[in-house]
Amino acid sequence: MTDTAFSFELLATCGQARAGRMHTPHGSVDTPAFMTVGTYGAVRGMPPEALRATGASIILANSMHLYLRPGLEVVDLHGGLHAMMGWDGPILTDSGGFQLMSLSTLLCVDEDGVDLRAPADGSRHRLTPAQVMETQRRLGVDIAMVLDHCPAADASDSFKRDAMERSTRWARICLDQPRGPGQAVFGIVQGGVDLDLRRQHLAAIAELEPDGLALGGLAVGEGPEEMDRVVSQTAPQMPSRKPRYLMGVGFPRDIVASVRGGMDLFDCVIPTRHARNGQLFTAKGRINIANARFRTDSSPPDPGCDCTTCQRFSRAYLRHLYSTKEILYSTLATTHNLRFYQRLMRDLREAILGADTSRLEELAERFSA
Amino acid sequence: MTDTAFSFELLATCGQARAGRMHTPHGSVDTPAFMTVGTYGAVRGMPPEALRATGASIILANSMHLYLRPGLEVVDLHGGLHAMMGWDGPILTDSGGFQLMSLSTLLCVDEDGVDLRAPADGSRHRLTPAQVMETQRRLGVDIAMVLDHCPAADASDSFKRDAMERSTRWARICLDQPRGPGQAVFGIVQGGVDLDLRRQHLAAIAELEPDGLALGGLAVGEGPEEMDRVVSQTAPQMPSRKPRYLMGVGFPRDIVASVRGGMDLFDCVIPTRHARNGQLFTAKGRINIANARFRTDSSPPDPGCDCTTCQRFSRAYLRHLYSTKEILYSTLATTHNLRFYQRLMRDLREAILGADTSRLEELAERFSA
Numbered sequence: 001m002t003d004t005a006f007s008f009e010l011l012a013t014c015g016q017a018r019a020g021r022m023h024t025p026h027g028s029v030d031t032p033a034f035m036t037v038g039t040y041g042a043v044r045g046m047p048p049e050a051l052r053a054t055g056a057s058i059i060l061a062n063s064m065h066l067y068l069r070p071g072l073e074v075v076d077l078h079g080g081l082h083a084m085m086g087w088d089g090p091i092l093t094d095s096g097g098f099q100l101m102s103l104s105t106l107l108c109v110d111e112d113g114v115d116l117r118a119p120a121d122g123s124r125h126r127l128t129p130a131q132v133m134e135t136q137r138r139l140g141v142d143i144a145m146v147l148d149h150c151p152a153a154d155a156s157d158s159f160k161r162d163a164m165e166r167s168t169r170w171a172r173i174c175l176d177q178p179r180g181p182g183q184a185v186f187g188i189v190q191g192g193v194d195l196d197l198r199r200q201h202l203a204a205i206a207e208l209e210p211d212g213l214a215l216g217g218l219a220v221g222e223g224p225e226e227m228d229r230v231v232s233q234t235a236p237q238m239p240s241r242k243p244r245y246l247m248g249v250g251f252p253r254d255i256v257a258s259v260r261g262g263m264d265l266f267d268c269v270i271p272t273r274h275a276r277n278g279q280l281f282t283a284k285g286r287i288n289i290a291n292a293r294f295r296t297d298s299s300p301p302d303p304g305c306d307c308t309t310c311q312r313f314s315r316a317y318l319r320h321l322y323s324t325k326e327i328l329y330s331t332l333a334t335t336h337n338l339r340f341y342q343r344l345m346r347d348l349r350e351a352i353l354g355a356d357t358s359r360l361e362e363l364a365e366r367f368s369a
Numbered sequence: 370m371t372d373t374a375f376s377f378e379l380l381a382t383c384g385q386a387r388a389g390r391m392h393t394p395h396g397s398v399d400t401p402a403f404m405t406v407g408t409y410g411a412v413r414g415m416p417p418e419a420l421r422a423t424g425a426s427i428i429l430a431n432s433m434h435l436y437l438r439p440g441l442e443v444v445d446l447h448g449g450l451h452a453m454m455g456w457d458g459p460i461l462t463d464s465g466g467f468q469l470m471s472l473s474t475l476l477c478v479d480e481d482g483v484d485l486r487a488p489a490d491g492s493r494h495r496l497t498p499a500q501v502m503e504t505q506r507r508l509g510v511d512i513a514m515v516l517d518h519c520p521a522a523d524a525s526d527s528f529k530r531d532a533m534e535r536s537t538r539w540a541r542i543c544l545d546q547p548r549g550p551g552q553a554v555f556g557i558v559q560g561g562v563d564l565d566l567r568r569q570h571l572a573a574i575a576e577l578e579p580d581g582l583a584l585g586g587l588a589v590g591e592g593p594e595e596m597d598r599v600v601s602q603t604a605p606q607m608p609s610r611k612p613r614y615l616m617g618v619g620f621p622r623d624i625v626a627s628v629r630g631g632m633d634l635f636d637c638v639i640p641t642r643h644a645r646n647g648q649l650f651t652a653k654g655r656i657n658i659a660n661a662r663f664r665t666d667s668s669p670p671d672p673g674c675d676c677t678t679c680q681r682f683s684r685a686y687l688r689h690l691y692s693t694k695e696i697l698y699s700t701l702a703t704t705h706n707l708r709f710y711q712r713l714m715r716d717l718r719e720a721i722l723g724a725d726t727s728r729l730e731e732l733a734e735r736f737s738a
Contacts, residue, residue, distance in 0.1 A: 040689070045414075045696045048681075070664065070689035077667040078683060086681045295439065298446040312417075312455045314447060320409070320439035327414045327696050 006142070006184035006211050008243045012353050016236060016262035017360060019352040022243055024090040024142035025182035026082065027057065031243060032259045032348050034341045035060040035092060035267040040069065041085045044272050045331040046338070048086045053308060054335060055342030057089055060267040063135045063144070064096025064127065068118045072138050080140030090142040092267075095132045095174075097148035097167075097188060097216065098248065109149060111166065129170040133177035133185070141183065145214065146174035148188040153220050164190050164197065168204045175208050184211035186245060189234070192217055193226045198234045206239055213238050214245040215263070219254065228257045235262030252281065252344055253367040259348050260360055271341045275333035278322055281340040283366075287315075289333070294319045307339035375511070375553035375580050377612045381722050385605060385631040386729060388721040391612055393459040393511035394551035395451065396426065400612060401628045401717050403710045404429040404461060404636040409438065410454045413641050414700040415707070417455045422677060423704060424711030426458055429636045432504045432513070433465025433496065437487045441507050449509030459511040461636075464501045464543075466517035466536075466557060466585065467617065478518060480535065498539040502546035502554070510552065514583065515543035517557040522589050533559050533566065537573045544577050553580035555614060558603070561586055562595045567603045575608055582607050583614040584632070588623065597626045604631030621650065621713055622736040628717050629729055640710045644702035647691055650709040652735075656684075658702070663688045676708035 004025050012019045022029040036043050036051060039062045043051050051059070061081060066072075078084035081091060100109060107116040113128035129147045136144035148167040151160045171187050179185065187210035191197035198215075205213060215234060218227050231246065235258075238244050245265035246258050255266050271281065278289045282302035287294070289301070300310035301318060309318075309332040321329035344363075351359035373394050381388045391398040405412050405420060408431045412420050420428070430450060435441075447453035450460060469478060476485040482497035498516045505513035517536040520529045540556050548554065556579035560566035567584075574582060584603060587596050600615065604627075607613050614634035615627050624635050640650065647659045651671035656663070658670070669679035670687060678687075678701040690698035713732075720728035 040693045040695060041686075042690055042693075042695045042697045045700065047419075047677075047697065047700060050416075069693060070685060074665055074685050074689065077665060077685060084683070084686050296443055296446060308416075314453070316439060316443050316446060317410075317453050320443065321411055324409045324411075324438055326409060326411045327699055328411045328416065330696055331414065331416060331700065 005182045008212065008241065010241060012355070014352040014355050014357060014360060015260060016232065017260050017348070017352045018244075018262060018264055019349050020243065020264060022090075024058075024184065026088060026090045026142050029058045029090055030349060031264040032255075032345055032352075033058060033265055034255065034345050035265060036338055037267055037269050037272060038085070039065050041066055041081055043334075044276065045327070045334050050308075050331070050335060051087070051338070052089070054338040055346070056338065058092060058142075059087060059089065060092050060094065061139075061141070062096065062099075063093040063132065063139055063141070064099055066093075066139060067135045068123075068125065069120060072135060075139055080138075082140060091139075092143035092186075093136050093139060093141045093145065094247070095136070095145040095147045096127060097145070097150050101150045101152050101220070104152065109166075111169075129173040130177055133174050133179075137178060137180045137183065140180055143184045143186060143212070144179070145186050146171040146188055146210070148190060148216055150190060150217050151192070153192065153217075153222060160190075160192060160197070164201050168201065171205055171208055171210070175210060186210050186212040186214050186243075188214045188216040188247070190217050193222050193230050195230065195233050198230060199237060202234060202237055210242075212243040212245060212265075214247050214265075216247050218246065219249045224254060224257070227254065228261065231258045231263060232261035238262070251367075252341070253364075255341075255344065256348065256360075256364050256367050259352075260364060271337035272334050275337040276330045278333075280318075280333060281337050289315065289319050289322050291319075301333075301336050302340065305336065305339060305343070307336045309333070309336040309339075374551045377581065377610065379610060381724070383721040383724050383726060383729060384629060385601065386629050386717070386721045387613075387631060387633055388718050389612065389633060391459075393427075393553065395457060395459045395511050398427045398459055399718060400633040401624075401714055401721075402427060402634055403624065403714050404634060405707055406636055406638045406641060407454070408434050410435055410450055412703070413645065414696070414703050419677075419700070419704060420456070420707070421458070423707040424715070425707065427461060427511075428456060428458065429461050429463065430508075430510070431465065431468075432462040432501065432508055432510070433468055435462070435508060436504045437492075437494065438489060441504060444508055449507075451509060460508075461512035462505050462508060462510045462514065463616070464505070464514040464516045465496060466514070466519050470519045470521050470589070473521065478535075480538075498542040499546055502543050502548075506547060506549045506552065509549055512553045512555060512581070513548070514555050515540040515557055515579070517559060517585055519559060519586050520561070522561065522586075522591060529559075529561060529566070533570050537570065540574055540577055540579070544579060555579050555581040555583050555612075557583045557585040557616070559586045562591050562599050564599065564602050567599060568606060571603060571606055579611075581612040581614060581634075583616050583634075585616045587615065588618045593623060593626070596623065597630065600627045600632060601630035607631070620736075621710070622733075624710075624713065625717065625729075625733050625736050628721075629733060640706035641703050644706040645699045647702075649687075649702060650706050658684065658688050658691050660688075670702075670705050671709065674705065674708060674712070676705050678702070678705040678708075
């Protein structure tokens with residue numbers, strides 16, 4: 001680690017799409033970039049060197065989950081999350097805001113913070129904006145996210161407005177807290193699929209001068225057309241000299257559409273979770289490796305792929321490992337899906353750097369299904 | 370692969386203990402050697418390169434299981450088991466004889482073979498000595514095992530004698546079958562803990578001139594003292610110029626005792642299965658990584674170990690991964706336990722090559738618990 005402060009260079013645009021480079025204390029990240037998810041400080045089935053070999057340059061962990069397990073005193077013993085998990089590249093942590101929605105039966109939100117019962121053991125915890133930032137500082141991550149209150153898509157208008165205003169107040173507190181050396185803090189814009197609310201909240205958050213801005217509360221069931229609409233209308237209003245992060249997104253089609261809409265950073269469990277469930281991404285669409293037709297298919301999972309799985313193993317072998325519940329299957333399948341995502345990001349970036357509009361359209365077409 | 374025929378060099382002895390080198394079509398194996406178990410053509414959680422990095426030079430798969438899943442026509446498509454699983458080193462396959470005991474409710478043994486119901490789908494299959502050898506030839510493995518009939522430890526004397534005589538007849542058939550290029554076939558000696566039966570069966574099998582001899586039917590509940598007695602009394606009667614394989618053994622203490630008794634080859638699921646269950650081997654004995662005292666233990670799993678897990682990760686991190694059911698835990702723990710076994714084999718070999726009796730005694734002492 002160096003003490004390089006966080007910065008972002010915008011290198012090229014192509015329509016609304018952008019290519020850039022983020023600099024962090026643990027290295028640089030070419031954007032648009034997909035951040036591989038390692039919620040608990042580990043990517044499922046992937047040792048750090050295997051992860052690096054997929055082309056991953058930055059990973060995402062969850063500070064709330066790590067706060068609960070293994071606990072900050074354990075991370076402290078290792079000198080931070082990077083050393084504990086053996087990953088020397090950039091790390092972004094989510095703050096737990098999304099869990100305020102997904103775990104809403106286990107918590108109670110008030111004006112100053114959240115009372116939470118831990119899903120694993122029922123223990124009680126108090127999260128506040130200041131404490132969430134302290135957690136991320138102690139984890140030593142390169143990019144911390146403010147604590148926000150992400151309302152469910154079906155919440156009432158007044159609940160949503162309250163959550164949005166609370167998120168702004170919390171963001172101000174978060175951005176005033178001490179930081180680790182070179183650590184960036186990103187703000188989170190809520191507002192659901194209401195373009196006016198999005199515009200208002202974006203203005204409120206941007207005014208707080210975070211190092212980057214994220215769109216939260218999308219890909220929560222609103223459907224791809226609604227998401228595309230919000231992204232393509234909101235992104236152009238976001239500060240052009242700061243990275244723009246679309247949280248929790250998504251399928252390849254979502255990523256292509258949102259890159260074209262002007263977003264730079266993405267994270268999602270889809271490539272890793274789908275891999276474990278037998279779903280492999282290929283140039284010709286997704287395949288379910290459990291399908292009987294792959295039993296005698298000795299071709300690679302995705303014939304055009306350069307990943308270490310496709311270079312060495314067949315669909316028939318992967319299907320065999322999946323059928324016999326060999327855990328090696330998860331590692332090999334995850335390796336492929338993650339590489340597929342990284343190749344997609346590389347293709348998008350190259351098209352933008354080359355101002356190749358037709359290539360961007362071609363990628364959108366390919367993943368339109 | 371080359372067409373090197375199988376051979377064995379005996380390089381040194383120290384008491385009854387032996388050091389040697391086996392040559393196979395896929396490379397050589399220094400003995401004494403531990404063969405890592407990959408029953409279905411995969412070592413749990415270990416890509417081939419990670420397995421190689423533990424020091425493994427030879428692995429063991431199970432021809433009966435592979436015959437059932439994925440089936441020989443699938444392996445054929447890949448040109449053999451080595452290519453299918455991406456392992457270019459030697460492979461030994463067990464024939465299914467042990468499963469005649471462990472799956473005894475699913476099969477019916479007659480004089481000419483076995484009727485079997487597949488555990489996975491209930492499909493019916495007929496195994497004969499000739500067909501088992503055909504299977505192993507098609508798998509393309511370096512060392513094939515004859516089909517034997519391994520009786521349960523609590524079977525009657527007459528059942529055991531029948532099984533022994535059947536095993537001899539089957540071994541003769543197996544050794545008369547066509548083989549792959551350079552492929553070795555090992556005979557299996559049964560006889561339980563009865564030294565007279567062992568002597569008789571050894572004489573009968575040795576007369577058939579197999580390329581190596583195995584002791585089967587041990588480590589099935591007879592206890593370590595009985596096993597040590599049978600090994601140390603039987604090994605000296607085995608041909609000195611052929612490798613001696615103790616099937617399905619075992620804990621480090623069993624391996625040290627059996628190397629001192631004169632055996633060369635071992636295989637066992639203990640290092641891999643124990644790893645997945647939280648049991649890590651260390652220089653100071655086994656530890657259960659789930660234990661609360663490891664929660665804040667930032668030392669490596671085994672401070673003296675040179676494996677890629679101990680070089681990079683702490684007990685606290687492994688415990689965290691185990692607690693959160695991360696599958697990466699299995700890969701990291703298995704890597705360590707397998708390296709532990711390979712280091713033990715290296716220590717034993719070096720002691721024998723150096724005629725270092727006191728070092729052998731020291732190893733026996735260390736693992737006596």
